[in-house]
Amino acid sequence: MSGEKFDAIVIGAGMAGNAAAYTMASRGLKVLQLERGEYPGSKNVQGAIMYANMLEEIIPNFRDDAPLERHLVEQRFWMMDDTSHVGIQYRSDDFNGSTPERYTIIRAQFDRWFSRKVREAGAIVLCETTATELAQEGGKVIGVRTDRTGDVILADTVVLAEGANGLLGARAGLRQTSTSESVALAVKEIHFLPEDVIDQRFGLHGNEGCVIEAAGTISRGMAGLAFLYTNKESISLGIGCLVSDFAATCESPYELLEAFKNHSSIKHLIADSEVKEYAAHLIPEGGYKAIPALFGDGWVVVGDAAQLNNAVHREGSNLAMTSGRIAGEAIFEVKSRGGRMTKRNLALYKTMLDDSFVIKDLRKYKDMPALLHTNSRNFFMTYPKLMSEASKNFMRVDGTPKIENERATTAAFIKARSRWGLVSDAVRLALAWR
């Protein structure tokens, strides 16, 4: 490869890297993509819900051969305390059309498929190759070094799609290393069950799927979220909390996961399953305020490496795919105008991204991470317990006059949080959501 120069080198074959490499290669650019795993996906972890629209913009007919598990017809959100949950549930037959809008996937399989498309589009994909350093000349990125040879592989642009734990950009001083407050650690297991058992337990038919998101005392006062997603013949479930909270509480992630699995609301859903893998990964949680510089002379950064992750809606893969696609389009645009990959020209990437849902959504929730972080005990301990108490009081039929049950509920809320505390939490939540 020495002597050869690429239009772009893409670091990483995850959602963002594949989208970028595909976009550029299919427009005729000369693209090299490096992936440190044995195959694309072998290092990647996701829940995983995949949003169809964002992939459709890149590969319109992906439904023909992409490895998809189930399309989602039902979403549940649970507030959990130690022994119960209060939930909302949304299910609609409208999600059963011919082009469903979201699917569950298994990343190790999906990433391989996506990578095959990238190769077919003409990119060179090198697996088992870790990029070790960005080569710079006069403040401009000119290529990368890998652990294969010491030589620099040259390119006009480097697309950093390294994911949440990206080292290269940070070590080259292009962005800061994530702080423990801006990333969550998630642990996940995959549980195998026969397809018809899953159908029965969740009330599903054919390829329909159901997902559960859960918050509450299961994260033991830390800012966190648990999930359970149905695949065709397996269930993915996991839990994640901010790394800073883990460090402060010294709670162990696998103990949290065990407790979640043993919760009376979850246990029967995964009973008799066979666990085939245990995984861990970081999720960027800093939101809008944590987004680093997105471009410079000879480089752009996309996906999780750029903190483009919407923790409120647990959307990451679609922001990764979209930012990768837009970066690829911007680079192609600069190139076809005959421009060089200078900071000034690559600013086009930021302009296009600002115009997309990616930055608009993140800006909308810019105050959310800080609010949940500073109030984690209220949002993840006190309120779930109160919700459960309120529901119990509402449901109870034991001869107590209903008015007394209602008073008990109100009194419990005020005792736990004070009237002022309740109002202020509600106002702050509303403002952050706005």
Add this chain to the structure above:
Amino acid sequence: MTVAVTKLRVEDKLFQNRYLVDQGRPHIKVRPHEHPSANLLALTRICPAKCYELNDKGQVEIAADGCMECGTCRVLCEASGDITWNYPRGGFGVLFKFG
């Protein structure tokens, strides 16, 4: 519920995973120390693969064979110099079949 939790061995969980260990080339190292910092000590509890353990002299040691390359210890302890962290060589380390 608590019974199951206390009996849990994370080694059994890691046993289900596939690894290609790069023998003799650990990708994470702990700086020699007398007393561990609070964050380094926390890793003995919060590393999801239980790679960090306390030895009988009260120092934190690492055995990175079961590492899932999540980066939690890097985010917490790299800046202070408590640990050095690099990705394993290409192709080595954890290999997720599902992810």
